[in-house]
Amino acid sequence: MDMKTLYLLVPLAPLAGAILAGLFGRWIGRSLSHWAAILGVATSFALSCLIYLDVREGHTFDGALYTWATSGALRFEVGFLIDKLTVTMMVVVSFVSLMVHIYTVGYMAEDPGYQRFFSYIALFTFSMLMLVMANNFLQLFFGWEAVGLMSYLLIGFWYTRPSAIYASLKAFLVNRVGDFGFLLGIGLVAAYTDSLDYATVFARARELAATTIELFAGTSWSLVSVICIALFVGAMGKSAQFPLHVWLPDSMEGPTPISALIHAATMVTAGIFMVARMSPLFELSEAALSFVLAIGAITAFFMALVAIVQNDIKRVVAYSTLSQLGYMTVALGASAYSAAIFHLMTHAFFKALLFLGAGSVIIAMHHEQDMRKMGGLKKYMPVTYWTMVIGALANAGVDGFSGFFSKESIIEAVRLSSIPGASIAYLAVASGVFITGLYTFRLLFLTFHGEERFRESGGHAEHGGHGHGGVPHESPAVVTVPLILLAIPSLAIGWLVGPVLFGGYFGDSITVASGHKALALLGEEFHGVPAMMLHALSTVPFWLTLGGIGTAVYLYLVRPDLPAKIRSALRPIAIVLEHKYGFDEFNDWFFAGGARLVGRGLWKAGDETIIDGWIVNGSARLVDWFARASRLLQSGHIYQYAFSMIIGVFVLLTLWMNRS
Numbered sequence: 001m002d003m004k005t006l007y008l009l010v011p012l013a014p015l016a017g018a019i020l021a022g023l024f025g026r027w028i029g030r031s032l033s034h035w036a037a038i039l040g041v042a043t044s045f046a047l048s049c050l051i052y053l054d055v056r057e058g059h060t061f062d063g064a065l066y067t068w069a070t071s072g073a074l075r076f077e078v079g080f081l082i083d084k085l086t087v088t089m090m091v092v093v094s095f096v097s098l099m100v101h102i103y104t105v106g107y108m109a110e111d112p113g114y115q116r117f118f119s120y121i122a123l124f125t126f127s128m129l130m131l132v133m134a135n136n137f138l139q140l141f142f143g144w145e146a147v148g149l150m151s152y153l154l155i156g157f158w159y160t161r162p163s164a165i166y167a168s169l170k171a172f173l174v175n176r177v178g179d180f181g182f183l184l185g186i187g188l189v190a191a192y193t194d195s196l197d198y199a200t201v202f203a204r205a206r207e208l209a210a211t212t213i214e215l216f217a218g219t220s221w222s223l224v225s226v227i228c229i230a231l232f233v234g235a236m237g238k239s240a241q242f243p244l245h246v247w248l249p250d251s252m253e254g255p256t257p258i259s260a261l262i263h264a265a266t267m268v269t270a271g272i273f274m275v276a277r278m279s280p281l282f283e284l285s286e287a288a289l290s291f292v293l294a295i296g297a298i299t300a301f302f303m304a305l306v307a308i309v310q311n312d313i314k315r316v317v318a319y320s321t322l323s324q325l326g327y328m329t330v331a332l333g334a335s336a337y338s339a340a341i342f343h344l345m346t347h348a349f350f351k352a353l354l355f356l357g358a359g360s361v362i363i364a365m366h367h368e369q370d371m372r373k374m375g376g377l378k379k380y381m382p383v384t385y386w387t388m389v390i391g392a393l394a395n396a397g398v399d400g401f402s403g404f405f406s407k408e409s410i411i412e413a414v415r416l417s418s419i420p421g422a423s424i425a426y427l428a429v430a431s432g433v434f435i436t437g438l439y440t441f442r443l444l445f446l447t448f449h450g451e452e453r454f455r456e457s458g459g460h461a462e463h464g465g466h467g468h469g470g471v472p473h474e475s476p477a478v479v480t481v482p483l484i485l486l487a488i489p490s491l492a493i494g495w496l497v498g499p500v501l502f503g504g505y506f507g508d509s510i511t512v513a514s515g516h517k518a519l520a521l522l523g524e525e526f527h528g529v530p531a532m533m534l535h536a537l538s539t540v541p542f543w544l545t546l547g548g549i550g551t552a553v554y555l556y557l558v559r560p561d562l563p564a565k566i567r568s569a570l571r572p573i574a575i576v577l578e579h580k581y582g583f584d585e586f587n588d589w590f591f592a593g594g595a596r597l598v599g600r601g602l603w604k605a606g607d608e609t610i611i612d613g614w615i616v617n618g619s620a621r622l623v624d625w626f627a628r629a630s631r632l633l634q635s636g637h638i639y640q641y642a643f644s645m646i647i648g649v650f651v652l653l654t655l656w657m658n659r660s
Contacts, residue, residue, distance in 0.1 A: 003054065003061065006047050007080050010090060011129040013043040014097075018122035025115025037118040038101045041125055045094035052087040062135050062199060073194040081135035081198060085509035088341065089132040089273055092348050093266050097125045099482040100261040103356050106478035107257055107363065117157060121261060124150040128266050132273060137186045137196040140274070144182065144238065147267045148175045154262060155254040167250040174247040178237015185230030192223060202280040202511075209284040228281055228288035232295075235271025239325050242299045246583050248322055252314040256359030259314055260352040268321065269344045272328045276337045276510060283335065283513040290420045293333025297425035300326025300432050302581070307439040309567075309577045312369045313358045316443045320395060321351055323432060327410050330425050335516035336413035338501050343406035350394035350403055350490035353483060357388035360479050361447060364472035365454060371443065376452035380472045385448050387483040392444050394490045396437040397545050399536050402494030407433065408532070409501055409522065411541050417518040433541045437548025445556035495529050502526050 017040025021033040028036070064079035080086075101121060108117055127150055131143025156168030190196055192211065193204050211223040235241070240248040248268065252259055262268070275282060275292065282288055300323050307319035324347050331340035362369055364381055378385045394403035411433070414426045454472065474480065499505050502523035512519065526532060536542045555562050567574045579585065633644070 003051070003059070004065065006051060007061065007082060007133070008065065010044050010047050010051070010094075011126050011133065013040040013047070014122045014125040014129070016040055018119045018126060021115050021122060022119030025119065030114050033115040034101070034105050034118050037122040038098070038105075040122055041094060041098045041101050044125065044129065045091070045098050048087065048090040048094045051082060052091055055082060055084060055087045064135070068138075074190060074196065076138050076196065077136055078139055079135040079197075080133045082133065083509045084506045085273075085276065085341065086133055088345065090129060092345050093125065093128050093132065096266065096348050096352050096486075097121070097128075097261060099352065099486055100257045100356070103260075103359070103479055103482040104255075104257045106476050107359055108255060111255075113157065117154075117255070117257075120150060120154050120157070121257065124154065124262065124267070128270070131270055135198055137189060137198075137201075141183070141186060144234070144270065144274075145179065147262075147270060148172070148179070148238070151175070151251070151262050151267055154258040155251045157254055157258070161253070164253040167247075167253040171247040171251050174244050175237045178234045178244050180233075181230045182234025182237075185227050185234065188223070188227045188230065198277070205280050205284055208281070222285060222287070224281055225285040225287045228278070228285045229291055231278060231281075232271075232275060232288065232292055235275055235329075236295060237271075238274075239268050239271030239329065240299075240322055241271070241295050241325065241329055242302070243583065245299060245303065245322050246580075246587060249315055249318045249580070252312070252318050256314065256355060256362060259318070260355035260359070266348070268325055269328070269348065272325070272332065272340055272344050275329075275332045276341055279337050280511040282332075283511055283516065286419065289333050289335065289516075291333075293330055293414075293417075293419055293421045293425050296326045296329025296331075296333055297421075297428035298326070299323065300330060301428040301435075304432050304435040304439065306577050306580055308435065308442065309574060310439075311372055313361060313371050313374075313443060313447060314355070314369055316371075316439060317351070317354050317358055320354070320436070320439065323436065324351065324395075327407060327429055327432070330414055330429055331410040333425070334410075334414045334417035334419055334422060334518050335512050336410060336417070336519045336522075337510045337512065338506055338519060339406065339409040339413050341506070341510075342497065342500050343403075343410055346394065346402040346406045346490075346494055349486055349493060350391045350401075353387060353391035353486040353490050354395060356479070356483055356486065357384050357391060360384040360475040360483065363475050363479065368454070371446040373454055374447045375450045375454065376448070377454075377472060378448040381448075381474050383474055383480045384483065387480075387487040388444065388448075390487045390490050392440045394494075396440045396549060397433055397541070398549075399533050399542060400494075402490050402492065404536070405494030405497040405529075405532070408536055408539075408541060409497060412522050412525075412539075413518040416521045417516075419516070430541050430544065434544040434548040434551075437545045438552050441549050441552035442556055445552060449557060450560060497532065498526065498529060 014037070017037040020028065020036035025033040061080060061082040064075075064077040066078040067075060068078060069076045101118070104117065104121065108114055111117065124147060127143050127146035129143075131140060131147060134140040134143060152168050152172040155171050156164050158164045186196070189201055192208060193201050195201055195204075205224065208224040208227065209222065212220040213223050213226065215221050215226065237244045251262075254262075282292070303319050303322035303326060307316050307323065310316045310319060324343070328340045328343050328347070331337070331343065360381065361374070361377065361384060364377065364384075365374060368374070390401070394401040397404045397407040411426070411429050414422055414429055417425075501519065525535075555566075576582070
C-alpha cells in the first residue's frame with residue numbers, strides 16, 4: 001500500500017464509521033454503532049502515527065489527489081500537504097478524538113440519541129482531519145465550514161432544551177461573522193495570485209507584500225496585511241478570540257464529550273493551526289502580527305478573570321480554554337509559531353483531561369454542574385481526583401508539567417519579541433498565570449475538598465450518561481481509562497520542549513522572518529529541560545503561579561468564608577465579571593435587537609404599508625374605482641344610452657367637420 005492511500009485512509013476511516021453509525025445505526029444497534037465509530041478513529045490514529053514516523057524520516061508530500069473544477073487558471077482541488085506541522089496535528093486530533101469516543105460509551109450510555117452522537121463526533125473528526133491535511137484554501141475552507149456545522153449540531157444535540165438551541169444558534173452565527181472575513185481573505189488570495197494552492201501562494205508572498213490596494217478612496221493598504229487580518233478574523237471566530245469569543249462558554253450546553261473534543265482540543269485550535277500554516281504571509285506584515293498580539297493578550301487576561309466567578313464546573317474550564325487560546329494567539333503574534341503549536345498540543349491533552357474529569361464528576365453528581373453543591377468528592381472518586389490534579393497542575397503551568405514548558409516558552413518569547421505591542425502583551429500573559437492558578441485550584445478545591453454539600457442536591461443540569469443512586473462513587477472504567485491515558489501526556493509531553501521549539505522540529509512547515517528573533521533568542525538561553533525547570537524558579541511567572549495556587553488554598557481551604565466577603569467588598573467588579581463584561585447583553589441589544597428593529601421596520605413600512613397597502617390593496621382600490629366609474633355608464637336605462645349615442649354622434653361630427 002503506497003503512502004497516498006494511507007493519507008486518504010486517515011480521514012476516510014472516521015467518515016466510514018460516521019456513515020455506519022448515522023445511516024445504519026437503527027439496524028446495527030448501539031454496540032456495533034460505537035464500535036464502527038471507535039474503530040474508524042482508532043484506524044486514523046494508528047495511520048497518523050505511521051505517517052508521523054515516515055515524515056520523521058524526511059518523507060513529505062504536497063500534491064493534488066482530485067481536481068473538482070477549473071475556472072480559467074484557477075483550479076479547485078482536493079489535495080494533501082503532509083509535513084511535520086500536519087502530522088503533529090493529525091496525531092493530536094486523532095488521539096484526543098479516540099479518547100473521547102471511548103469515554104462517550106460510558107457517558108452517553110442511556111441517551112436515546114446514542115448512535116446519532118457517535119455519527120456526529122466521527123464526522124467531526126473527518127472534517128478536522130481534512131482541514132489540517134489540506135494543501136489548498138478550498139479544502140481548508142471545506143474543513144473549516146464542516147467543523148462549524150458539526151459544532152452547531154453537537155452543541156444543540158439535546159434539541160428539546162431551549163438553552164441548547166440558543167447556544168447552537170449563537171455558535172453558528174458568531175462563526176459566520178468570522179467566516180465572512182475568512183472568505184474575504186481567501187477571495188483576495190485567489191484574485192491576486194490566480195491560485196488556491198498553498199505552495200503557489202506562498203511563492204508569490206513577496207509580490208503580495210509589494211502590492212497596495214485602496215479599501216477607501218485615497219487610503220492605501222498593504223495587500224498582504226489586509227489578507228492576513230481578514231484570515232485572522234476567521235481564526236477569531238473559530239478559536240473564540242475577543243470579541244467573537246461569546247459562543248464558546250454557551251457551547252457547554254452540549255454533552256461533556258463534545259466540550260472536550262471540539263471546545264478544548266480540536267475545533268477551537270483550527271484558527272491557531274491556520275495562522276501557523278499561513279506564517280509565510282503573516283511574517284511579511286508587522287501590522288497583522290501586532291493585531292494578532294493585541295487580540296490574544298486581551299483574550300488571555302480578561303477571559304481568565306471571568307473564570308474566577310463561574311460556579312458551573314464546565315464553564316470554569318470553558319473560560320480557561322478561552323484564556324489558553326489567547327496565550328496561543330499571543331505566541332502567533334510574537335512570531336513564536338512553534339511555541340503556539342506546542343501549547344496547542346499540550347493544552348489539547350490537559351484540557352481534554354479537565355473536561356472529561358468534569359464529566360466524570362457530573363455523572364457521579366447525578367448531572368449536577370454547580371460546584372457550590374459538590375465538595376468532599378476526593379474520597380469517593382480517587383481516580384478522577386488524581387487525574388484532575390495532574391490536569392490542574394498542567395493547566396496552571398506548574399514547573400515540570402506539560403503546560404509549564406509551553407506556557408513558559410510563550411511568556412519568555414513575548415518578553416523577547418520586538419513586535420509593536422509585545423510589552424503590554426507580556427504584562428497580560430505574565431499576570432494571567434496568577435489568575436490561572438487561582439481559578440484552576442478553586443475548581444479543584446470546591447469540587448473535591450471541604451465539606452460535602454451535595455446531600456440535599458439532586459442535580460439535573462446536564463442529562464445523558466448515567467447517574468448513580470445514593471453516595472457518589474467512581475465512574476466506570478470506560479470513563480476513567482481515557483482520563484488516565486490523557487493524564488500521561490499531560491504530565492510528560494512537555495519534556496519534548498527542546499527538539500520541538502529549538503531543534504528545528506517543524507523545519508520548512510513554519511516560516512519566521514530574520515527580523516523576528518524572539519524564539520531564536522529564547523533558544524540561545526535554553527540548556528535542556530532540567531536547566532529550564534531550574535531557571536524558572538527565578539522568574540516572575542513561576543512565583544505568580546505559586547501565588548495563585550496559594551491564594552486558592554487560603555481562600556477555599558483555610559478561610560472558606562472569605563470569598564463571599566471579598567465579593568461583597570468588590571461587588572461592582574464581581575457584577576461586571578459575572579455579566580462577562582456585558583458582551584451578551586450588548587449583542588442581544590445591538591445586533592439581535594437591531595436586527596429585530598430593522599425586521600419590524602421592513603414589516604411595518606415595507607410589507608404592510610408599501611406592499612400590502614400601496615401595491616396589493618392600492619391596485620385593488622384602483623380597479624374598484626374604475627369599476628365604480630364604469631358602472632355609472634352601464635345603468636340599463638334606454639334614455640341614458642340614447643343620450644350617450646347622441647353625444648357620441650355629435651362629437652364625431654364635430655371632429656369630422658374640423659378635419660374637412
